[in-house]
Amino acid sequence: MEYTDLSVRELQQGYRAKDFSVSEVVRAYLDKIEKENPTLNAYLEVFDGAFEYAKEADALFLEKGDRAPSLTGIPVAVKDNILIKGRIASSASKMLENHVAPYDATVIKKLREENALCIGRTNMDEFAMGSSTEHSAFGPTRNPHDPERVPGGSSGGSASAVAGKMAPVALGSETCGSIRQPASLCGLVGFKPTYGAVSRSGLIAMGSSLDQIGPLSRTVNDAELVFNIIRGYDELDATSLPAYEPVSAKNKRIGVPRAFIKDASPEVQQLFEGNLKKLEKEGYEIVDIEFPSAPYALAAYYIVMPAEVSTNLARLDGVRYGHHAPGEDLLDEYKKSRMEGFGKETRRRIILGTHILSSGYYDAYYARATALRGALAKDLEKAFESVSYIATPTTPNVAFKLGEKADPLSMYLEDVFAAPANLTGIPAISVSAGTIATDGKDLPIGIQFMSPKRSDKSLFDVARTLLGETNT
Ligand code: GLN
Numbered sequence: 001m002e003y004t005d006l007s008v009r010e011l012q013q014g015y016r017a018k019d020f021s022v023s024e025v026v027r028a029y030l031d032k033i034e035k036e037n038p039t040l041n042a043y044l045e046v047f048d049g050a051f052e053y054a055k056e057a058d059a060l061f062l063e064k065g066d067r068a069p070s071l072t073g074i075p076v077a078v079k080d081n082i083l084i085k086g087r088i089a090s091s092a093s094k095m096l097e098n099h100v101a102p103y104d105a106t107v108i109k110k111l112r113e114e115n116a117l118c119i120g121r122t123n124m125d126e127f128a129m130g131s132s133t134e135h136s137a138f139g140p141t142r143n144p145h146d147p148e149r150v151p152g153g154s155s156g157g158s159a160s161a162v163a164g165k166m167a168p169v170a171l172g173s174e175t176c177g178s179i180r181q182p183a184s185l186c187g188l189v190g191f192k193p194t195y196g197a198v199s200r201s202g203l204i205a206m207g208s209s210l211d212q213i214g215p216l217s218r219t220v221n222d223a224e225l226v227f228n229i230i231r232g233y234d235e236l237d238a239t240s241l242p243a244y245e246p247v248s249a250k251n252k253r254i255g256v257p258r259a260f261i262k263d264a265s266p267e268v269q270q271l272f273e274g275n276l277k278k279l280e281k282e283g284y285e286i287v288d289i290e291f292p293s294a295p296y297a298l299a300a301y302y303i304v305m306p307a308e309v310s311t312n313l314a315r316l317d318g319v320r321y322g323h324h325a326p327g328e329d330l331l332d333e334y335k336k337s338r339m340e341g342f343g344k345e346t347r348r349r350i351i352l353g354t355h356i357l358s359s360g361y362y363d364a365y366y367a368r369a370t371a372l373r374g375a376l377a378k379d380l381e382k383a384f385e386s387v388s389y390i391a392t393p394t395t396p397n398v399a400f401k402l403g404e405k406a407d408p409l410s411m412y413l414e415d416v417f418a419a420p421a422n423l424t425g426i427p428a429i430s431v432s433a434g435t436i437a438t439d440g441k442d443l444p445i446g447i448q449f450m451s452p453k454r455s456d457k458s459l460f461d462v463a464r465t466l467l468g469e470t471n472t
Contacts, residue, residue, distance in 0.1 A: 003028040004165040008074055008222040011168060015073050016066055022057040022073035026050050029075050029119065033166045041141045042151075042160035044080055046120035047087065053117050060115070071116035071229065077167035079158050080121040081128055082213065083202040084108050087118075091204045092136035093126045095322040095341030105202020106237070107171060107213050107230040114229055119167060122157030126343045127313065128178055128206045130154050131414045132405065135345045140402055143186060146441045149399040152182030158216050159186040169217045169226055173203055175210045176301050177394075177418025180430035183216055184394035184446030187432045189223045189463065190216050194453050195425030196241035198227070199234035207308040208239075210301075210422045220431065220469050224460040241454075249451065249458030254279065255289030255387035263416060264396040267436045268445055272393045275433045275447050275466060282465050289383045289390065293375040297419035300376075302412060303356055303369035304423070310353025316341065348408065377424045384452045389462055392417045394430040394446035398438055421450050429459040431467055 003025045006014065014020050030050060037043050057073045078084060081091040083101035085108075090096040108118065125135040133141040133156025143151040144164035151160040155172030159182035162170050172179040174192050183190025191214045198213045205211060215226040234240045256276065261269065276286050318324040318337025325336035342350070356365045383390060395414055405411040421428035428450040435442035447466070451458050464471060 002165075004032045006168065007219045008168050008217065008225060009219065011074055012070065015061055021054075022061070023051070023054040025073060026054040026075065026117070029166065033120070036144070036164050036166055039142060039147055040144060040160050040164050040166075041139050042122055042157045042164060042166055043077065043120040044090070044092065044123050044138055044157065045088065047118065050117060050119060057115070057117075069113070069115035071111060071114035073117070074169070075117045075119040075167050076111060077120055077122050077158055077161040077170035078108070078118050079155050079170070079172050080124050081173060081204040082107065082171055083204070084118055084121070087121065089121070089204065091127045092124045092138055093342065093346070094137040095316050096204075097137070097323065099321065101202075103202065106199035106234045108202065110230050110232070122155070122161050122170060124157055125154035126346050127204070127309065128154040128173060128175055129309065129345050129349055131177070131181055131411050132400070132402075133157060134402060135343055137343055142402070143399050145187065145443055146399065149401050149443070150185070152185035152395075152399065154178040155216065156182050159183060159188055159190070162186070162188055162216050162218060169215055169222050171213055171230075172216050173211060173213045174418075174422065175207045175305060176422045177415045179214045179216060180394050180418055180428060180446065180448055181414065183430045184448075185399040185444065187435070187444030188216050188218060189220050190214070190430045190446070191223045191227060191459070192421060192428045193227060193231065194241070194244075194427045194456055196239050197231045197244055197246070197427070197456060199232070199237040199240055201234055201236035205312040207305040208312065209308060210305065212422075220460055220463040220467055221471060223429070227456065244454065246456035247454055247458070249388035249455060249461065251388050252284045253387040254284050254286050254389040254391050254449070254462075255383050256286060256391055257291035257294055258288050260291050260294040261392050261417070264393045268393045268396060268398070271433045271436065271445060272447055276391065279462070279466060284462070284465075287387060289387060291379050291383060291390070291420075293372060293379045294420055296372055297376055297423055298412065298416050300369040300372040301415070301419040301423060303365045304373070306349040306353035307356045307366055308353070310350045310357065313342075313346070313350055345408070373423045376420055380420070380424055380426065380452070388451060388455070388458060390450045392448055393433070394418070394448040398436050398443040398445050417448060426450050426453050427456040427459055429463050431463045
């Protein structure tokens, strides 16, 4: 057993039992990163100061013992779109390559209050647009289960860091599956909280009505532990939920929208069914449900998100923030700065979003996508009258090879099962459903559970049951 195999809970217990020191664990992680990161490219930067932190943490345990803050000695990898004061936060874009964060994101403040070690910033698709981490301006990240394949995206660096044992836990963010999909492809737990449960203050915005920060971890207990630390009302986020307490499920009934999941590969469907059987043995009841609007969710997402991202990225004009290219006049400067600063996928979505929001097309696209969000919420409300959970595969396929999904549409389709949760703000979790032998490698695949708004806690319960974890 190596230190880097331990979960957050095991590290916490080990420090308190004096089985090992923070300095030993931090050393093990830095060695592992030095060995694996040149291939996997999970981290864009590993922060200096880890050894000094470790010494202080060890001293703190000597002084305070069990009363040391709960995350003392726990390294956390942080997606590069979450601000850490004094550190670069680039969203994996050339546009923000040298952008130093002027303040801490609320989630970082909360991690610091528990004395966590933010060990480094992880690679991602530029501005969180993508499902493979190939759209980073700083090279792709690779999947530890098969380096020829993508880790998923956009939080692919965070997923690769945790699956590659370069961090016990990481923060990711998702707008449409960017935590769950990489968790699925890397064999991890990925949790997308109820919209508003975790503050977005200090998260570089992509689609503001969809974005949410959440954990990627190797155990359900670790995901819940980190979620409980980072959640909470925040006056710095206008969409933060006041008086939020996660509630449990009202029954053990799981709904399966059969018509919606038929697009998953046969192997994925087979594993999915096997997992449902396991849950049946544990006392869950599996029933078929209707979710008629679900197949349209992805199309609506690809209207809402570009509209919002084109607005959010308008501030990056090379004058106030970001990459600056000199031009003949102001308009020329804007054009050159944005052309040089943004990658291809980002420019594609800005153009799409601007078109969608233009006066001639707004009603045809944006208004209809907004109406569809309403239809999804209605369908869910109806379904959740009888069931406490909805289960689907997390992704229709296992990890694809780098470069395999060069046409954008085929990549977008990988998010088909993720979209309903983000568009309606409900929580969702992905846990490993097992592996599928592909080209001589065992590739992981996830199963996802969704539940009504604010019932985040129930997702950890069902996920724990499936993985055979106990909550002690
Ligand atoms: N993969 C999706 C996209 O490309 C979702 C990204 C995300 O959740 N941040 O937009």
